[in-house]
Amino acid sequence: MADFAQTLMTTLAVGSLYALIALGYTMVYGILKFINFAHSDIVVLGAWISFTLTRWLFPAVGLDAHNPDSPAPPLWLGASILIAAVVACSLIGFVIERFAYRPLRKAPRLNVLITAIGVSLLLQNLGQLSFMFGPSPQKMPALLSNVELWRLSLPSSGGARNVVIGLVDVMIVGTSAVLMIALEFLVFRTKIGTAMRAVSYDLEASALMGIPVDRIISYTFMLGSALAAAAGFLYALKYPGLNQPAHTTWVLLGLKAFVAAVIGGIGNVRGAVLGGFVIAAVEQFGAYYLSSSYRDVYVFALLIAILLVRPSGLLGSTVREKV
Amino acid sequence: MRKPNPDTPFDSPTPPRERGLLGTLANSAWPILLGIALAAALHYFWPLGPGWLYYKKVVLDVGIAIILAVSLNIVNGMTGQFSLGHAAFLAIGGYTSGIVTYYGSILLWKSTDLHGGVLGPGAWLFVFACLLGALVATAAGYVVGLPSLRLRGDYLAIVTLGFGEILRVVLQQTNPILSPDQLDSSSLKNWLPPPVGGAVGFNGLPTYTTLFWVYVFVALMLVVAFRLKRSSLGRAMISVREDEFAAQAMGVHVARVKVMAFMIAAFFAGLAGGLFAHESGLILRPLDAGFLRSLDYVIMTVLGGRGSISGVVLAATLLTVLPEYLRDFDQYRLIVYSLLLIGMMLLRPQGLFGIHEIWDWRPRWFTRKPQTRSPSNEKRGAA
Amino acid sequence: MTNVSTANRTAPNQASPTLLAVEGIGIRFGGLKAVDGFSINLPRRGLYGLIGPNGAGKTTVFNLLTGVYQTQAGRIFLDSRNLVGLKAHQVVAAGIARTFQNIRLFPGLNVLDNVQLAGQLHAREGLASTLLRTRRYAHEESEIRRKAFELLGLFGLQERCLEPATSLSYGHQRHLEIVRALAANPKVLLLDEPAAGLNSQEKLELAKSIRHIRDTFDLAILLIEHDMGLVMDICEQITVLDHGEVIAHGTPHEIQNDPKVIAAYLGADAATV
Structure with missing residues (x-):
């Protein structure tokens, strides 16, 4: 019982990260119908920009990351770093779309996919240059001390055990929830959101109806990148040992989030959130109850199963190809 | 070589003469015999000396890259399916053949040293191992090909990518390699999962990979690729690439063609895996099954051109040789690759040679006639 | 399985002049009846036409006949061989080949x-x-x-x-x-708007070619065409489709004078005028 509760808590935290990243995949796919391979690299950039800013700002506000007795950083520091990372990544997302994807708007989808892989490789390896983030892993200073919020005593196989719910997990779930509700509002309640849905439904018809398609697509990329940056920031909070930008853990993180988008039904905003939590549950419970070495295998096995049984995902609708 | 003649685009339809098994073999086997001769020449006339040893390694690497890129091109270029998991077949072939040569050598000769030269007993064990690896990879190709029946484009890319990543994770969980002494006292626990080195990689394999064997297999690959391209099956593959729906309406069994493409490609990737595993100075690691290595070969096919065999051979050669000269710039290698990919897609998405072979290309002023090859002289490429 | 065997027994036998017997086939996409209860009997060496306003379901009929879509009702027999359930490539092998309205050659x-x-x-x-x-x-x-x-x-x-x-x-x-x-090497050739985009001279030549092909290759031809002149000129029988249903079937002369057909093409009011 205690194990279950602990795993559930991790699932919620990790699931909201996956959901945030999956939203970016799903929005771009919904509109442009291609997998934005470079999306996971925006997450990486979000995490590393957060790291770089933290390292600069810590001395500026009189903190020492290497001294364990140093006082806990104020909350506004974390918030402003989050906002800075979000703004920076939105701009990068805008630039990528403008210069790499927009010229290929009419090209076969495969070409766009290959370009996206190219952009992904480029971001990874630029990030790894020594004058950028460098080719070695770094330790993110704690922006948030992991205060124990609740301690529950639950029965377990070896007697009662304590389940600790920490501030970091709650912060991750809370921040993600706020962002997701904001996105939901934006997509379903505002003019821009309506335009986005129209473009995703039929790009050419929307253009004929006077919707500024290019601008809407830019917004979509910036929005997706913003969420990815937030996810990167939160990821760095949860897992402070940051791998170098081209490390495979990042590729896997992006892939799993993409799998979440597919499982929820690609193009479907609510599906992406659902998919994020499903993936996290499969991964975390599989890791805990079966074997943790194969956690990635469970996710991909689920992906292949879903694609073969219900290619449109859990919440997606089947689209008949016109012949 | 006959000149292309539009009036008679086909060989005169003579009824098949009975030429007997030997005659047929002689007729169909000459390109491969030529390939064996060239490979042998390369092997035996390769100069000695330390400097040449280095070039030899580069030439070996080029040969292996050619096999992998040309085989991937059968799936990605000719059939138009987008696989991002080609390295998985390399790993399957490499690990399978490694198990055979490593543990086979210990069983046969009580050590993992080399036994015999190019045609010695050890080399035959090695060739058997490579073929077995290729067959296991073919079976995997069948399994990976199945999703291609239901999924298109990027979805298929993700599934093949996922396959490679799963394999990588599984390979990381394998047992440590058993030395000859440990072999006798080993229990089932050491064998499940197989003792192929886990995350460290499968090292200590006998280094049977020589210029001769690499280029014999390169010749085999090229003969198969060119014969496939100008055959009913090749046409069917191209039709699936261009318009799956119309292909079906013309009687092409699309499912069969796709799975066949995956299986043929996997066979040769498995073969190349065997060569890769036994090359001196290389260690087969779980990472070799993963996405990044697959990407190397994808880039070669994209650069060479979708379906252009000679273009892909050229791209594989260039992209293997150039990094050797740019060793100091290793951190920039992938940046150059990525810029190449993006630039190609923006400026010349069909690749350097598109669907044409290098020799199809001539300056436009060279002749007024369109330069397409006559169907009757397709053998030219095979040699 | 029992369904199939009964179906086989009632199939038209070899001696009958009908080559392609289609009975009550149809398909719905979601709630929309794209084609409903379509039937046609195409004799050997027959040259039949299929016409109807845009979106009437003509191409969908071709897609049903060639196995691109699986019919949800009815039966299709070619030379007394049941074609329902065959995949597209198997239908071609059985003897029905087609062309495409929007040309689909392999570039x-x-x-x-x-x-x-x-x-x-x-x-x-x-x-x-x-x-x-x-x-x-x-x-x-x-x-x-x-x-x-x-x-x-x-x-x-x-x-x-x-x-x-x-x-x-x-x-x-x-x-x-x-x-x-x-x-x-088909027994039945389905032509989907073969004259679309051709000029009048080319159309005349096409009409000649279609007859010539029918005679030399001993084929039955079913063609979809918007050019009424061409259809009325070469087709022996014409089936008219509107909103997925057959509204008329007969010789060109009968079709030209059928009020339902005129209504379908010109709108309901025209028929009463």
């Missing part, structure tokens, strides 16, 4: 290869003989090539056989589509 194959692709349908040599280049394989390939080349002669495309298919003029591409379908 990466040359003119000859486009035709050979359909011609290799009945090829029997497998992968091993392909790769080994056996004598039998070479012979089979050159047979396919010879037949494809001969067929190109129908529309005088022989001298352009090595050019990329998409370098042909629009009219020639339409011709190539027909040649390609013929190469599959």
Whole structure:
């Protein structure tokens, strides 16, 4: 019982990260119908920009990351770093779309996919240059001390055990929830959101109806990148040992989030959130109850199963190809 | 070589003469015999000396890259399916053949040293191992090909990518390699999962990979690729690439063609895996099954051109040789690759040679006639 | 399984003049009845037309007949062989070939290869003989090539056989589509708007060619066409489709005077005027 509760808590935290990243995949796919391979690299950039800013700002506000007795950083520091990372990544997302994807708007989808892989490789390896983030892993200073919020005593196989719910997990779930509700509002309640849905439904018809398609697509990329940056920031909070930008853990993180988008039904905003939590549950419970070495295998096995049984995902609708 | 003649685009339809098994073999086997001769020449006339040893390694690497890129091109270029998991077949072939040569050598000769030269007993064990690896990879190709029946484009890319990543994770969980002494006292626990080195990689394999064997297999690959391209099956593959729906309406069994493409490609990737595993100075690691290595070969096919065999051979050669000269710039290698990919897609998405072979290309002023090859002289490429 | 066997028993027998017997086929997409209860009996050497306003479901009928869509009701027999449940490539092998309304040639194959692709349908040599280049394989390939080349002669495309298919003029591409379908050696040829985009001179020649093809290859032809002049000129029987249902069937003369047909084309009011 205690194990279950602990795993559930991790699932919620990790699931909201996956959901945030999956939203970016799903929005771009919904509109442009291609997998934005470079999306996971925006997450990486979000995490590393957060790291770089933290390292600069810590001395500026009189903190020492290497001294364990140093006082806990104020909350506004974390918030402003989050906002800075979000703004920076939105701009990068805008630039990528403008210069790499927009010229290929009419090209076969495969070409766009290959370009996206190219952009992904480029971001990874630029990030790894020594004058950028460098080719070695770094330790993110704690922006948030992991205060124990609740301690529950639950029965377990070896007697009662304590389940600790920490501030970091709650912060991750809370921040993600706020962002997701904001996105939901934006997509379903505002003019821009309506335009986005129209473009995703039929790009050419929307253009004929006077919707500024290019601008809407830019917004979509910036929005997706913003969420990815937030996810990167939160990821760095949860897992402070940051791998170098081209490390495979990042590729896997992006892939799993993409799998979440597919499982929820690609193009479907609510599906992406659902998919994020499903993936996290499969991964975390599989890791805990079966074997943790194969956690990635469970996710991909689920992906292949879903694609073969219900290619449109859990919440997606089947689209008949016109012949 | 006959000149292309539009009036008679086909060989005169003579009824098949009975030429007997030997005659047929002689007729169909000459390109491969030529390939064996060239490979042998390369092997035996390769100069000695330390400097040449280095070039030899580069030439070996080029040969292996050619096999992998040309085989991937059968799936990605000719059939138009987008696989991002080609390295998985390399790993399957490499690990399978490694198990055979490593543990086979210990069983046969009580050590993992080399036994015999190019045609010695050890080399035959090695060739058997490579073929077995290729067959296991073919079976995997069948399994990976199945999703291609239901999924298109990027979805298929993700599934093949996922396959490679799963394999990588599984390979990381394998047992440590058993030395000859440990072999006798080993229990089932050491064998499940197989003792192929886990995350460290499968090292200590006998280094049977020589210029001769690499280029014999390169010749085999090229003969198969060119014969496939100008055959009913090749046409069917191209039709699936261009318009799956119309292909079906013309009687092409699309499912069969796709799975066949995956299986043929996997066979040769498995073969190349065997060569890769036994090359001196290389260690087969779980990472070799993963996405990044697959990407190397994808880039070669994209650069060479979708379906252009000679273009892909050229791209594989260039992209293997150039990094050797740019060793100091290793951190920039992938940046150059990525810029190449993006630039190609923006400026010349069909690749350097598109669907044409290098020799199809001539300056436009060279002749007024369109330069397409006559169907009757397709053998030219095979040699 | 029992359904199929009863269906087989009631199938028209070999001696009947009907080659393609279609009875009550239909398909819905979601709630929309795209085609409902479509029937037609196409005799040997028959040349029938299928007309109807845009969106009436004509091409969907072709897609049902060729196995692209699986019919949700009814029966399809070709020479008393049940075609329901066959996949698209199996239907071609059974003897129904088609052309496409929006030309769908393979741009990466040359003119000859486009035709050979359909011609290799009945090829029997497998992968091993392909790769080994056996004598039998070479012979089979050159047979396919010879037949494809001969067929190109129908529309005088022989001298352009090595050019990329998409370098042909629009009219020639339409011709190539027909040649390609013929190469599959069909018993029934389905032509989807073969005259679309042709000028009046070309249309006249096409009409002649279609008759010629029917006679030389001993085929039954069903064609969809918007050009009424062409349809009325060459078709023996015409079926009119509107909103997925057959509203009329008869000779060109009967169709021209059918009030329901006029209403479908000109709107409901026109019929009463």
